[in-house]
Amino acid sequence: MTANARTLPAQSSADADRDIRQLFATDIAVERTRLLYQGSRIPTLFMLLSGLACAYLLWSPQGGLLLSGWLVGLVLLAVLRLIQVAAFNAALPSLQAKPHWRRMFLLGAAASGVTLAIGAIGLVPPDAFLQQALMFGLIAAAILSASIAYAVSLSAFLTFALPCLLPSVVYLLLSSHPLQQGWGLLGLILFGALLVVAWQVNRLVQRSLLQRFHNQALISRLEYAKAQAEGLNGELAREVEQRRRAERELRQAHGELEMRVAQRTLELDEASHALSKSEERLALALEASELGLWDWNLVTDEVHHSQLKELFGLESDEVKAMLRDLKPRLHPEDLPLLRRTLVEHMKGLSDGYQIEYRVCHANGQWVWIEDRGRAVERDARGQVTRMLGTRRDISTWKGREEEQRLAATVFEAASEGIIILDPDYLVLAVNQAYSQVTGYSKDEVLGRSVASLIGSRAARRQYEVIRQELELSGTWQGELIETRKNGELYPQWLQLNVVRDSRGRVSHIVGFFADLSSRRDAEERLRYLSHYDELTGLANRTLFKARLHEASQRARQSGRSLALLHIDLDRFKMLNDSLGHEVADQLLRQLSRRLTQAVPEADTLARLSGDEFAVLLDSYGSLSSLARMASRLLSKLRMPITVGGQELVVSASLGISLLPDNAREISALISQANMAMQHAKHLGGNTFQFFTDNLQACTLERLQLENQLRKGIELGQLEVFYQPKLCLADDSLNAAEALVRWRHPELGLVPPGDFIGLAEETGLIAPIGEFVLRQACRQAREWQRQGLADIRVSVNLSVHQLRQGNLTSLVRQVLDETGLAPRFLELELTESQLLDNVENVIATFQQLRDMGVKLAIDDFGTGYSSLSYLKRFPVDYVKIDQTFIRDLSANGEDAAITRAIIAMAHSLELKVVAEGVETQAQMDFLKAQHCDEIQGFLISPPVEAEAFAQLLRDQATALWW
Numbered sequence: 001m002t003a004n005a006r007t008l009p010a011q012s013s014a015d016a017d018r019d020i021r022q023l024f025a026t027d028i029a030v031e032r033t034r035l036l037y038q039g040s041r042i043p044t045l046f047m048l049l050s051g052l053a054c055a056y057l058l059w060s061p062q063g064g065l066l067l068s069g070w071l072v073g074l075v076l077l078a079v080l081r082l083i084q085v086a087a088f089n090a091a092l093p094s095l096q097a098k099p100h101w102r103r104m105f106l107l108g109a110a111a112s113g114v115t116l117a118i119g120a121i122g123l124v125p126p127d128a129f130l131q132q133a134l135m136f137g138l139i140a141a142a143i144l145s146a147s148i149a150y151a152v153s154l155s156a157f158l159t160f161a162l163p164c165l166l167p168s169v170v171y172l173l174l175s176s177h178p179l180q181q182g183w184g185l186l187g188l189i190l191f192g193a194l195l196v197v198a199w200q201v202n203r204l205v206q207r208s209l210l211q212r213f214h215n216q217a218l219i220s221r222l223e224y225a226k227a228q229a230e231g232l233n234g235e236l237a238r239e240v241e242q243r244r245r246a247e248r249e250l251r252q253a254h255g256e257l258e259m260r261v262a263q264r265t266l267e268l269d270e271a272s273h274a275l276s277k278s279e280e281r282l283a284l285a286l287e288a289s290e291l292g293l294w295d296w297n298l299v300t301d302e303v304h305h306s307q308l309k310e311l312f313g314l315e316s317d318e319v320k321a322m323l324r325d326l327k328p329r330l331h332p333e334d335l336p337l338l339r340r341t342l343v344e345h346m347k348g349l350s351d352g353y354q355i356e357y358r359v360c361h362a363n364g365q366w367v368w369i370e371d372r373g374r375a376v377e378r379d380a381r382g383q384v385t386r387m388l389g390t391r392r393d394i395s396t397w398k399g400r401e402e403e404q405r406l407a408a409t410v411f412e413a414a415s416e417g418i419i420i421l422d423p424d425y426l427v428l429a430v431n432q433a434y435s436q437v438t439g440y441s442k443d444e445v446l447g448r449s450v451a452s453l454i455g456s457r458a459a460r461r462q463y464e465v466i467r468q469e470l471e472l473s474g475t476w477q478g479e480l481i482e483t484r485k486n487g488e489l490y491p492q493w494l495q496l497n498v499v500r501d502s503r504g505r506v507s508h509i510v511g512f513f514a515d516l517s518s519r520r521d522a523e524e525r526l527r528y529l530s531h532y533d534e535l536t537g538l539a540n541r542t543l544f545k546a547r548l549h550e551a552s553q554r555a556r557q558s559g560r561s562l563a564l565l566h567i568d569l570d571r572f573k574m575l576n577d578s579l580g581h582e583v584a585d586q587l588l589r590q591l592s593r594r595l596t597q598a599v600p601e602a603d604t605l606a607r608l609s610g611d612e613f614a615v616l617l618d619s620y621g622s623l624s625s626l627a628r629m630a631s632r633l634l635s636k637l638r639m640p641i642t643v644g645g646q647e648l649v650v651s652a653s654l655g656i657s658l659l660p661d662n663a664r665e666i667s668a669l670i671s672q673a674n675m676a677m678q679h680a681k682h683l684g685g686n687t688f689q690f691f692t693d694n695l696q697a698c699t700l701e702r703l704q705l706e707n708q709l710r711k712g713i714e715l716g717q718l719e720v721f722y723q724p725k726l727c728l729a730d731d732s733l734n735a736a737e738a739l740v741r742w743r744h745p746e747l748g749l750v751p752p753g754d755f756i757g758l759a760e761e762t763g764l765i766a767p768i769g770e771f772v773l774r775q776a777c778r779q780a781r782e783w784q785r786q787g788l789a790d791i792r793v794s795v796n797l798s799v800h801q802l803r804q805g806n807l808t809s810l811v812r813q814v815l816d817e818t819g820l821a822p823r824f825l826e827l828e829l830t831e832s833q834l835l836d837n838v839e840n841v842i843a844t845f846q847q848l849r850d851m852g853v854k855l856a857i858d859d860f861g862t863g864y865s866s867l868s869y870l871k872r873f874p875v876d877y878v879k880i881d882q883t884f885i886r887d888l889s890a891n892g893e894d895a896a897i898t899r900a901i902i903a904m905a906h907s908l909e910l911k912v913v914a915e916g917v918e919t920q921a922q923m924d925f926l927k928a929q930h931c932d933e934i935q936g937f938l939i940s941p942p943v944e945a946e947a948f949a950q951l952l953r954d955q956a957t958a959l960w961w
Contacts, residue, residue: 634651
């Protein structure tokens, strides 16, 4: 309400109501004028900025005069309007109510609309769509901003919108150009939409102003009623005094007194009526303030409460007693504090009773209540008998308080540094992360200019640039090199944001920054790991390929040759499995250092995979020098090395390829070096090989043979042949060795030497060995069913089958499937393969022997086993290698070795089998030395199963005769 409404003269209530209603229209009009002036500054500035943007977009020497005139008019109009707004704001409230301010505003609004209409009609080119879109968009933005601000008053809105939009719309609709007609139709739609929006905004403002003035009128009426009631109370007191005097004069003026009492009684009725109206208005005011009144009789526990539905969701009849109906709804955690506060007030220790606590709403949610009260009645003993007070729901305020507390917690707990500045760039607040990163405590920086905290010269140079960017765009982010308190430089990522108040003025600048030191270290570490091997420090495959590409480019440009050495350690997988990964890693590190020392002239030394290395020589001189360097390198690697307390000797296979002598492309160079290395490994390792065309052809042939072997296994092209074993004690055939043969559809019967080694290298030996095992056991059982003989079949094992770890279960499964007794199966493993993994072989052999399977050491005498090893292996047979049998003579070295092997085996209670027996003399010598069994071409070459069955039949016939 205005000052006039607050100072109404003392008159009747009806007159006061009439005066208040008359003041509403005037006060609302004045308030609308004030809102128009308050909201016109931003649209005026926006219109000015839009005009400047339009002038910049449309500027050309031909139309410069018209555009300059329009722009000058627009600037003058904007300046005048801003001056008008400033003058209005400086005027006293009583002067702001003058009608000429509204007329001046309407005149300015009309002039603004006409100016924008002139720009839309006279300045926009008719045939440039992009410029039209930009111009009409800017003008429409200015119109939207002004229309929303002027919608407080429909007259102000129409004064601006009609001259602004209607001429432009009519002009565009009447234009012959279809594009302008479309813009005109769009402007007409814009005018209609703005009209609806202005009407809605005006209604909302009208309703808000009416509600506000109505509330102020209610308050004024309450004040008026209160003053009138106080006056009536004073008059009543005077009347009581007069009545006492009248009683003393009762006998003299009885009739006059009765008349005066009646008159005063009538006046009291009127006062009571006015007081009841005042109480109603007070109740309305309390309802508007959302306060609930309560009146508690502590003697009867009866309570009267208003706003129960709004506060607790309860009806009035649900709350009759304070302790019975409301106390059970209190939060258990708040009850002790509530009881203590109430008791302190009842004891007179506090002037008033005030507390905040939680109450369970009828919907089951906890709401926060602010409770205020006072003891108003006490009994003779001073105990409180009645209390009055108010309650209100403060849950929303508590939620905001919790949000502020959480925001403060997040501010302090944030991992990024946060700094808050005022508009003058003075530090207002920093968080803990700021102090941890910069080294400055909070007390050291609060109130200081941020410029004084910038340590690096680069950051100080950027300080002014950052300030200018913030003033233009309101935000800035980028990377700086900053200085900690101790002088240490560190990379920092900084983001600054401007915070504005409701009037658009800068209130704060908030900065977030992070220390990039750890990220830079991680990036550097990642960059290193992406190019170098972490274990050895050598170049990895990625860097090696990049260096190889660069070297090949240099070689092509200079005409020089390039050499690539591919190195692979021999038997490294066995060392890794037996010694463990940690010892193997130490071995690789020491071997890498040896490679670096052995080839100082290398352009690049890289680790390609687990045990593969590559050496790149940009210029190597001659092939002989390259061969000498390769020999020196292999010798260096071959030297004994101590790792994990064990002395090891590690050899390597080395392949060499040359560019451009062998290859023209990098991929071919790498492939050829790998082929040469594989060939060196195939030759036994510890050697080097140059790549040749013949090697490539041989490799291709082996690849084709491997594919054909895989296909042959799948198609069942493998067969099992059987070579008899003769027992020298009774000259009977009691055993046979199962040997695999490959019947190729084109090549015929392929010798074992052509594909067994290939199968070992490619891992195909495992399925081949399983096939031979099944076929041999099945055939031996079949001969038993035919009643020929109980033949013991010998099957050769491969080291791959031992490494798979399922040999025992496989043998058990095959014996169960075929029904062959375990004693008729003999498994052979060569002496060299026994030493591949001694403990594993011993454990596996012991499991097989426990099953009843016979075990034999094949090619005995060609390996490196000692008697201690031979004693540990749980075997039944020892097979003397045929190299000792081939040149057997009575006084030769082979005879002595054979004689010693037989004696040694018999001393260990092992039986001896001699293989490769081809002459009668060899057989006679072995029989004389008490050899147990022999096999060889003298008895029979390996034959098919049917031919071997015929041999058994012939033996049975001979024995029968």
